Amino acid sequence: MILLRRLLRQPLAIACLAVITLVVLACVFASLVAPYDPYAQDLANILSGPSGTHWLGTDALGRDVLSRILYGGRVTLFGTLQAVVTYVVIGVSIGLIAGTIGGIVDSILMRVADVIQSIPALITLLVVLAVFGRSETAAMVSFGIFASAGLMRVVRGVSMIARTEPYVAAGTVAGLGPFQILWRHIRPAVIGPVLTQVSLFAGIAMLVEASLGFLNLGVLPPAASWGNLVSDAQLAINRQQWLLVPTGGIVALMCLCLTLLGIALRDTYSSKSTAGGKSLSSWRSFAATMRRVPATPAAAAPALVSEYSQTAGREILLEVQDLSVAVGDLTLVDGVSFDVGRGETIGIVGESGCGKSMTVSGLLRVPPPGATISAARLTLGGEDLLGLSEQQMHKVRGKRIAYISQEPISSLDPLHVAGRQVAEAVRAHRGVSRSEARRIALELLASVRLPDPEAVYTKYPHEMSGGMAQRVAIARALAGEPELLIADEPTTALDVSVQAGVLDLLVDLRDQRGMSLILVTHDWGVLADVCDRAIVMYAGQIVEDAPTADLIAAPRHPYSAALLESIPAKVAPGVLLPMIGGTVPAPADWPSSCRFAGRCRFATDDCTHAPIPLTPTVTGVSRCVHVDRLEEKEAADAVTTA
Amino acid sequence: MLRLVGGRALLALPLLFIVSILSFVLASFAPGSIAASILGTGATPDQIARVEQQLGTNRPVLSQYGDWLAHAVRGDLGSSLFNGESVTALLASRMSITLSLAIAALLFAVVLGIALGAFSAIRGGIAARITDGLSVLLMSVPNFWFATILLAILAVQLGLFSVSGYVPFGVSPRDWVASLFLPVIALMVGSMASLALNTRSEMLTVLKADFVKSLRANGIPVGRILFVHTLRNAAAPLLPVVGLLFVGLLGGTVLMEQIFGMGGLGALAVTATTQHDLPVIQGIVVFYTLAVIVVFLVLDVLVSYVNPKVRAS
Numbered sequence: 001m002i003l004l005r006r007l008l009r010q011p012l013a014i015a016c017l018a019v020i021t022l023v024v025l026a027c028v029f030a031s032l033v034a035p036y037d038p039y040a041q042d043l044a045n046i047l048s049g050p051s052g053t054h055w056l057g058t059d060a061l062g063r064d065v066l067s068r069i070l071y072g073g074r075v076t077l078f079g080t081l082q083a084v085v086t087y088v089v090i091g092v093s094i095g096l097i098a099g100t101i102g103g104i105v106d107s108i109l110m111r112v113a114d115v116i117q118s119i120p121a122l123i124t125l126l127v128v129l130a131v132f133g134r135s136e137t138a139a140m141v142s143f144g145i146f147a148s149a150g151l152m153r154v155v156r157g158v159s160m161i162a163r164t165e166p167y168v169a170a171g172t173v174a175g176l177g178p179f180q181i182l183w184r185h186i187r188p189a190v191i192g193p194v195l196t197q198v199s200l201f202a203g204i205a206m207l208v209e210a211s212l213g214f215l216n217l218g219v220l221p222p223a224a225s226w227g228n229l230v231s232d233a234q235l236a237i238n239r240q241q242w243l244l245v246p247t248g249g250i251v252a253l254m255c256l257c258l259t260l261l262g263i264a265l266r267d268t269y270s271s272k273s274t275a276g277g278k279s280l281s282s283w284r285s286f287a288a289t290m291r292r293v294p295a296t297p298a299a300a301a302p303a304l305v306s307e308y309s310q311t312a313g314r315e316i317l318l319e320v321q322d323l324s325v326a327v328g329d330l331t332l333v334d335g336v337s338f339d340v341g342r343g344e345t346i347g348i349v350g351e352s353g354c355g356k357s358m359t360v361s362g363l364l365r366v367p368p369p370g371a372t373i374s375a376a377r378l379t380l381g382g383e384d385l386l387g388l389s390e391q392q393m394h395k396v397r398g399k400r401i402a403y404i405s406q407e408p409i410s411s412l413d414p415l416h417v418a419g420r421q422v423a424e425a426v427r428a429h430r431g432v433s434r435s436e437a438r439r440i441a442l443e444l445l446a447s448v449r450l451p452d453p454e455a456v457y458t459k460y461p462h463e464m465s466g467g468m469a470q471r472v473a474i475a476r477a478l479a480g481e482p483e484l485l486i487a488d489e490p491t492t493a494l495d496v497s498v499q500a501g502v503l504d505l506l507v508d509l510r511d512q513r514g515m516s517l518i519l520v521t522h523d524w525g526v527l528a529d530v531c532d533r534a535i536v537m538y539a540g541q542i543v544e545d546a547p548t549a550d551l552i553a554a555p556r557h558p559y560s561a562a563l564l565e566s567i568p569a570k571v572a573p574g575v576l577l578p579m580i581g582g583t584v585p586a587p588a589d590w591p592s593s594c595r596f597a598g599r600c601r602f603a604t605d606d607c608t609h610a611p612i613p614l615t616p617t618v619t620g621v622s623r624c625v626h627v628d629r630l631e632e633k634e635a636a637d638a639v640t641t642a
Numbered sequence: 643m644l645r646l647v648g649g650r651a652l653l654a655l656p657l658l659f660i661v662s663i664l665s666f667v668l669a670s671f672a673p674g675s676i677a678a679s680i681l682g683t684g685a686t687p688d689q690i691a692r693v694e695q696q697l698g699t700n701r702p703v704l705s706q707y708g709d710w711l712a713h714a715v716r717g718d719l720g721s722s723l724f725n726g727e728s729v730t731a732l733l734a735s736r737m738s739i740t741l742s743l744a745i746a747a748l749l750f751a752v753v754l755g756i757a758l759g760a761f762s763a764i765r766g767g768i769a770a771r772i773t774d775g776l777s778v779l780l781m782s783v784p785n786f787w788f789a790t791i792l793l794a795i796l797a798v799q800l801g802l803f804s805v806s807g808y809v810p811f812g813v814s815p816r817d818w819v820a821s822l823f824l825p826v827i828a829l830m831v832g833s834m835a836s837l838a839l840n841t842r843s844e845m846l847t848v849l850k851a852d853f854v855k856s857l858r859a860n861g862i863p864v865g866r867i868l869f870v871h872t873l874r875n876a877a878a879p880l881l882p883v884v885g886l887l888f889v890g891l892l893g894g895t896v897l898m899e900q901i902f903g904m905g906g907l908g909a910l911a912v913t914a915t916t917q918h919d920l921p922v923i924q925g926i927v928v929f930y931t932l933a934v935i936v937v938f939l940v941l942d943v944l945v946s947y948v949n950p951k952v953r954a955s
Contacts, residue, residue: 115657117886118934122893123911123927127665130915130923207784211897214786215912234790234901241794248787255782263778280846282766283868286858366859398861411856413871415878415949428863460950477860
């Protein structure tokens with residue numbers, strides 16, 4: 001019923017329903033509505049076009065076309081109904097049996113469906129008509145039977161998925177009977193797809209009925225059906241072409257409405273399952289809207305960070321000022337500023353949903369569709385990236401900034417061997433010949449310490465382990481000899497035993513090639529081992545940015561402190577592991593003042609009044625008004641441990 | 643590859659068997675006697691019995707089927723009940739018309755449908771919405787009506803094409819193309835439209851995949867992302883759809899042959915239907931099933947070429 005309500009919010013769906021209802025009613029009550037008897041001949045007006053007396057004209061025998069369409073509709077609509085009822089009854093029941101029983105019953109039923117679907121429907125109908133001698137009911141019922149194989153597949157698929165849902169499995173365990181499961185869990189999952197299929201099938205069944213009529217295999221003249229009206233019109237094609245318009249037009253109109261209704265139904269239930277987020281409508285919708293914003297005073301803070309770090313005489317490679325990423329009306333990354341020096345590694349930490357990945361997607365300009373990226377400044381080696389067109393930016397990606405993702409296997413195209421995917425990147429960035437690209441790709445595969453590059457070259461992603469695939473992905477990222485490598489949780493999805501290996505590889509490659517590295521992670525161990533600086537993000541903002549060693553030794557933001565306290569290794573055995581109460585708020589609920597205040601043990605009224613700026617600390621910057629209290633506490637802790 | 647083809651061909655044999663036995667059994671349910679329908683009303687029971695004896699239709703269904711099968715494997719599909727012509731010869735003389743129609747329509751539908759769908763998935767915006775809207779419209783238009791309109795406008799009013807008839811390729815390749823043009827267009831638009839919509843939605847599904855983001859983030863040329871990666875991944879689920887479209891197109895040839903006056907298998911099927919000429923219909927069913935099996939086989943090979951996981955198993 002929710003489905004119905006959603007459907008009735010779409011004007012097009014309402015229009016289609018209205019047309020269908022109107023036509024069906026007019027045909028059912030043809031004897032009341034039709035202006036003439038369908039057989040009455042007006043011999044003075046043969047093959048007339050539309051006129052005041054005959055709204056849709058007359059046919060070769062002077063019969064009123066409108067009246068014949070209304071009476072003929074009874075035949076066509078009834079035939080369609082017969083097919084649809086058969087289709088639903090058989091398709092749904094067999095589909096449920098196959099989907100809920102499974103096993104051998106299922107595989108036999110699927111085989112039968114395969115066979116049935118490979119026979120042309122119209123031919124089947126010819127056989128049936130030959131055998132049963134022009135029985136339209138026999139033909140339409142058989143058509144329903146044959147077509148139900150398609151519905152059966154849909155119902156089976158949906159009920160199979162529904163059956164394996166954890167909550168349905170839990171219901172079984174809790175002792176719900178099969179019929180209760182069917183009614184409570186499977187019925188709601190199946191109803192949307194079934195209605196969609198029924199609507200689409202009704203259109204097809206109508207076309208088939210009309211086809212039979214057109215071939216004069218349906219009702220016998222002078223009785224009318226929509227199909228044989230077109231056939232009559234075709235016979236008169238040399239004398240009056242108007243006749244074609246209303247006769248075929250009514251079939252087309254009804255089919256169009258049924259098809260559109262089916263599509264609207266499908267959109268309705270599929271949008272229910274993929275709620276939230278903007279859906280991808282085309283390749284072009286990937287292109288983000290870019291906006292340059294004036295630097296806000298708050299952006300002065302990273303300059304301070306730079307100042308402190310410039311004392312070490314570093315050369316800045318990437319400079320980010322006030323980077324924001326918004327998708328729809330939601331700002332997911334809010335005014336992030338930092339820089340990365342050459343050969344430097346910075347880590348971005350925070351819980352899930354804090355905007356870490358979105359920040360790097362924004363940098364690379366590969367955010368989800370419909371995003372707006374804005375920044376005051378975004379430069380790479382002094383070159384402005386913000387002003388680049390999408391095409392120009394695409395040349396920067398891979399060549400100067402490369403990327404590896406969290407899920408190594410799915411980051412590779414499943415249909416191409418690993419080597420080709422590396423060679424493809426080599427060709428794209430170095431413009432070498434095919435054979436040269438292959439040679440370089442093998443070199444790269446060796447450089448990521450894959451023991452047998454030749455063997456890996458010809459492996460498909462599904463034949464590789466996660467660690468192997470991640471090394472291939474790293475090799476591909478190195479193809480353009482990038483100055484900056486962005487690794488979005490490169491070890492999270494890997495087995496613990498291979499995590500260290502991949503991380504060591506990244507560090508060694510960074511050192512050999514003088515690359516800079518941005519590592520998105522939530523692993524403090526990784527951060528401590530690898531990163532020169534750590535950026536802590538919370539709810540789309542940077543809350544602290546400091547050299548890793550300093551940050552771990554003395555966090556200057558309560559969130560960093562809380563995260564550090566919840567590391568198991570740091571807690572003495574026997575002591576309950578501290579956790580941060582609550583969860584990261586959803587982007588829509590981010591307050592303009594301190595976003596962590598709700599979970600913070602230091603929170604006071606000062607925290608919830610106004611936006612909190614990043615301010616310099618001894619070690620870096622922090623977005624907290626209570627930095628001094630953290631420092632006092634640290635001093636006190638130092639005294640007690642001493 | 644050879645093993646795959648061989649395996650699939652073996653799997654297809656039972657299908658042929660099932661289809662043929664099914665149509666045979668169905669025929670046995672037919673109310674009334676075939677002999678009676680040949681002789682027409684007014685035939686005496688004696689005459690009917692004699693004709694039944696001649697045709698062998700008075701024997702049990704299974705024995706009749708066995709007989710048919712024994713001949714069928716040797717390429718003899720029996721003869722027409724009406725004029726005694728060999729069904730095999732009938733099929734052989736007419737199949738080129740039907741196959742020309744169905745295969746040409748399939749090729750056009752695949753090439754144009756995928757192109758339109760890819761255009762819509764890549765380009766987006768108003769142009770794509772128009773493409774999608776047109777596709778839905780074309781799917782809903784009855785192809786026999788569309789064919790008649792084409793005929794009315796292009797052939798009758800403008801005189802651009804001959805109104806009807808089929809010219810064999812051997813006689814004149816140019817006229818062969820001209821005689822096929824309208825029926826092929828009318829036949830394929832619906833399939834083209836549905837393939838366009840399918841292609842669009844499959845491509846959009848692939849574009850959401852992780853690896854597309856990785857390809858974009860690593861600067862792989864856009865053309866390669868779209869055509870080497872996205873389209874190829876989309877092709878795997880599209881190929882079975884193409885198979886089903888062919889089944890539909892084969893059925894559609896019946897209508898096109900009728901409208902354009904081409905004496906192919908479809909026209910034969912319609913005549914045989916009105917005459918209750920079951921051996922002919924049986925032959926046509928077997929032939930169509932065979933054609934579908936061959937197309938499915940080709941598609942299976944293509945799927946295994948596209949998808950390494952299928953190839954491995």
